[in-house]
Amino acid sequence: MQSNRERAASEFKRKMAWITLGGIVLAAAAIWYLSLFGPLRVHMVVATMGGVFLSVVVGCGLFAAAFFSDQSGHDREVTDATRQKDPD
Known part of the structure; x- marks a missing residue:
């Protein structure tokens, strides 16, 4: 396990390394x-870089975290912990 x-x-x-690289690209x-349509201003560059990245x-x-949770077995532990026992 x-x-x-x-x-x-x-x-x-x-x-996450690939996602970070993709965000930078x-x-x-x-x-x-944006540079094709006019001069770049500092606030525009900072806001665009921050927003896109x-x-x-x-x-x-968040998608990667969901896949990690499933692959690592955390989802199974939560499901097992919250499953009610059938009274016999």
């Missing part, structure tokens, strides 16, 4: 796209 958790944790870390692409990381990170 512990090996499942360790494997799930390493996969989660790998997924998408934020850079958004800045490039955080949206990607939070959105994808």
Whole structure:
């Protein structure tokens, strides 16, 4: 059981690294796209980078956390703990 958790944790870390890289790439692409339509201002760049990066990381990170919870066995533990015993 512990090996499942360790494997799930390493996969989660790998997924989060890819998600972070994707967030950086998408934020850079958004800045490039904005630069096509006029001059970039500091507040626009900071707001766009923060908004795009955080949206990607939070959105994808929540999905990755849900997959981690299932793969590591945490969901099974909660289901077993909250299941009522049938009175016999």
